Every structure is written in C-alpha cells, then in structure tokens.
Ligand SMILES: Nc1ncnc2c1ncn2[C@@H]1O[C@H](COP(=O)(O)OP(=O)(O)OP(=O)(O)O)[C@@H](O)[C@H]1O
C-alpha cells in the first residue's frame with residue numbers, strides 16, 4: 260500500500276510539468292489564432308492522419324530503418340575498433356590522430372560529399388548516420404578498456420582466460436559503463452543526423468515530410484512532424500536507459516553498496 | 521632411516537618443483553630504476569608448503585608475480601619443473617593480495633569460480649561439482665548466487681580462495697590470503713590449506729605477515745630482508761603433522777621457531 264502511494268507520488272512529481280505544458284499549449288493555441296501556432300487539437304488530428312498509419316510505411320519505417328542500420332553499424336564498428344585500439348598499442352598510435360580529426364568534423368558538413376558519392380538513397384543516409392555516430396562509441400570503448408583494473412588483466416592471464424571468454428566476460432563487461440555512455444551519445448547523434456540528412460537530401464522520411472510541410476506552408480503538418488520526432492527521440496532514450504539499467508545492474512548495485520558501506 | 525618414519529607431508533625423495541635462481545627484479549629504468557629483488561635463490565619441493573615472510577614493501581608480491589609468470593625477471597630465473605617460467609603456467613594458480621579487485625563484479629560468485637575452468641576443458645557438470653565443493657570448503661555454499669560486492673571483505677577473500685581451489689592447480693601461490701578474515705575463520709582456513717595440501721599433494725607458496733601463521737603452516741619458512749630484498753634465512757619447521765591449532769601452538773618448538781623468525785624480521 261505504502262509502496263503504491265510512493266510510486267504514485269514520484270509519478271506525479273515527474274509528470275506535473277509535462278501535463279501543465281500540454282494543457283497550457285492546448286488552451287493557448289486553441290484561442291490564439293496565430294498562423295505559426297495552429298491549435299494543438301488540429302495538430303493531433305493531422306498527427307493521427309499522417310502517422311497512424313497512412314505514411315507510416317512510406318516514411319516512418321524508412322527513417323527508422325536508416326537509423327537502426329546506421330546506429331547498429333556504428334555501435335559494432337565503434338566497439339570493435341575501440342577494443343582493438345585499446346589492446347594494440349600500434350593500432351592506437353596509428354589511428355588515434357585520424358579518429359580525433361574525423362570526430363571533430365561536423366557530420367552535417369559531410370552531407371554534400373555523401374550525396375556525390377552515394378546519391379540520395381537510403382545507403383547514403385545509413386552511411387552518414389553510422390559515420391557520425393561511430394566516434395563517440397569508439398572513443399568511450401577505447402577509454403573504458405584502457406581504464407580497466409590491471410588486477411583483472413592479471414587474473415585473466417594467471418587463470419588463462421582467453422578468446423571469447425576474455426572478450427565477452429572480462430574485457431567488455433569491465434568497460435561496459437563507459438561503452439554504454441558512448442552508445443547513448445552515439446544514439447543521440449544518430450537520431451539528429453537521421454533527421455538532418457532527410458531534411459537536406461531525401462524524398463522520404465519523417466525529416467523530409469517535416470521540412471516539406473514547412474516549405475509548403477503546411478504549418479500543422481510541420482508541427483505533427485516535429486511532435487513525432489520529439490516523441491521518438493524521447494522513446495529511444497527511454498528504451499536505451501531501460502536496457503542500460505539491465506546491463507549495468509551490477510555496477511549500480513556495487514556503487515550503492517560502496518555508498519552505504 | 522627406514523621408509524616407515526617419514527612425515528606424511530614431505531615426500532621422501534624431495535623432487536624440486538620450483539627453483540628460483542639469482543632472481544632479480546628492477547622496476548623502471550634509468551634514474552627511476554628501483555631494484556626490488558636482489559638475487560633471490562631458494563627452491564620449493566613437490567608437495568611442500570613454503571611460507572614467505574618479510575617486512576611490508578620488501579618485495580613479496582613482486583616475487584610471487586615473477587613465480588606466476590606475470591612479471592619477467594630482470595635477471596636470474598624461476599623454473600617450474602625444470603622449465604623457465606616465461607608466462608603463467610597452466611598448473612599454477614594465484615590468490616591475489618588485492619582479492620576484492622581480483623573478482624569480477626559483474627559475475628556471481630559461482631560464475632567467478634567457473635570462468636577459469638571453461639578454458640581448461642572441464643565439462644559443465646564437473647565445473648558445477650568443483651564449484652560446489654570449493655564453496656563448501658570455504659563455507660560459502662549459500663552465497664553462490666550473490667555478487668562479490670554483496671559480500672563482506674572476508675567472504676570475498678574466501679571466494680578468491682575457492683576460485684583457486686576449484687582450478688585444482690599443482691602449485692598454489694597465495695599472497696596474504698587470510699589477511700582480512702576474523703580469527704575464527706582464519707584458523708579454519710589455515711586448516712583448510714593444510715587439508716588441501718595433504719589431500720591433493722599441492723605445492724603451496726604462501727606469503728603472510730603473520731609469523732604464527734607462517735610457522736604453523738610451513739614445512740619451511742623463507743625469511744626475506746628488505747631494500748633490496750634478499751633471502752635472509754630459510755628455516756625448516758619440523759613440527760609434527762597434521763598440525764593442530766591448540767596442540768601445535770602450545771609446543772615449545774613452535775614458540776622457539778616463531779621467536780627466531782620474529783628476531784630475523786625485526787633485524788630487517
Ligand atoms: N609496478 C611497480 N613499479 C614500481 N615499483 C613497484 C611496482 N610494484 C611494486 N613496486 C615497489 O616494489 C616494492 C615491493 O613491492 P611489493 O608489492 O612486492 O611488496 P610486498 O612485500 O608485497 O609488500 P606488502 O607486504 O605491503 O604487500 C615496493 O617498494 C613498491 O613500491
């Protein structure tokens with residue numbers, strides 16, 4: 260009973276501001292009659308017409324597919340290169356300068372080149388998403404693996420833990436807190452680049468429809484697009500945090516233990 | 521001497537298991553060079569229990585790391601069964617001094633113990649069996665599904681010991697393994713170490729700063745002096761086996777030995 264009431268209270272603390280914003284938005288936009296701020300009720304109607312589910316397959320799915328493929332690629336390549344660079348000093352010395360150079364190039368600046376090389380298709384978007392997102396994960400993995408406790412490295416040597424076991428049960432878990440931090444930054448970057456690449460060079464996708472709506476003065480549609488993008492961004496972050504909590508439960512537990520001890 | 525009167529723990533024809541010859545270790549180089557081990561020479565026979573005592577910072581851990589193939593010696597060598605140790609040998613297990621940091625916090629106690637066995641080609645069933653036995657030996661059978669950080673320091677140390685036991689090494693190297701357990705547990709673990717040695721004929725190299733413990737457990741005590749570390753003296757301990765916490769420690773020979781070791785260490 261007590262647990263339920265505390266749960267309710269913390270939910271209330273979390274939700275009061277979003278609810279207030281929506282309520283104020285609803286009434287204010289309903290009565291303001293401003294050209295660029297259509298009533299929220301109309302936005303919701305368009306939201307439902309566009310996304311549920313007329314343009315879901317034609318535009319939402321391609322966006323999500325590009326994001327998923329690009330991000331997965333970035334995650335795999337970033338973790339793999341990070342581990343290799345952390346463990347092979349020669350790879351680190353050879354690649355670290357170029358990695359730091361490439362990661363400081365704003366990803367959007369590469370869109371013109373990407374269009375030239377890869378055209379307007381989904382391949383270009385996946386590539387540019389993967390390219391932009393890879394560095395955060397790579398650098399976090401590199402740091403995480405290098406910062407791992409040297410005693411554990413000695414344990415793996417003495418007990419001759421090698422190959423897959425060493426990678427999956429020692430190296431990666433030891434660096435997992437940093438890797439997940441990197442993956443979260445990569446996710447945010449991937450999402451932003453997904454939208455911008457569609458706004459700059461596309462004939463499909465949520466970003467494309469949103470910018471098209473703006474250019475054709477379909478202001479309500481533009482708001483519906485922005486609303487969807489906002490919701491998706493929030494949803495991805497929530498899912499990520501949930502996964503992170505599961506993967507790092509030992510880390511959280513250990514830290515809480517250290518605090519109380 | 522007839523073959524009947526040998527002590528059960530000491531093989532009659534002492535077969536050398538570990539030989540340490542002129543072992544030197546210098547950390548760093550140039551002006552930062554620090555010589556920690558300076559020409560250590562001693563050996564350990566098969567099935568023998570050798571305790572190493574010495575002042576803090578003398579170089580005991582450094583010595584054990586050379587023995588377990590984690591650190592290459594600067595000069596001299598350490599051999600296991602006649603072969604120079606250049607990397608961690610398969611038949612050797614080490615209980616680290618930093619026991620807390622030597623356990624993987626993302627694995628349960630049980631998984632921490634089975635992880636080294638997976639590569640050794642031990643079947644799944646046997647892994648489970650060995651883990652159960654090892655945990656029972658250190659009285660932690662109830663904690664196998666816990667994570668290390670959910671356990672007290674002394675319990676974590678026992679997990680690290682259980683991991684080494686389950687590995688079933690021929691040479692067991694332990695770096696102050698009983699340092700953070702309470703007196704009662706300590707006595708139990710000391711007797712466990714005795715039993716393991718007697719039962720499996722394991723060769724044990726055991727670092728401790730507790731002189732009573734060293735004399736109680738050892739067939740020979742190697743006393744190290746510090747800066748740089750040399751073998752000060754090797755003291756044979758001819759107390760009757762099996763040893764007993766009350767009887768052995770009341771033996772005048774025991775008291776005499778411990779005063780001797782104490783004197784040697786005090787002189788540094
Ligand atoms: N990696 C290292 N680099 C440089 N110096 C080191 C290194 N490891 C140990 N030392 C130095 O070597 C000396 C011996 O260290 P070691 O850990 O072997 O001592 P110990 O006898 O195990 O001490 P304790 O009883 O406190 O565990 C110390 O002075 C220490 O500062």
Ligand SMILES: [Mg+2]
Nearest residue numbers: 580581617695
């Ligand atoms: Mg030490």
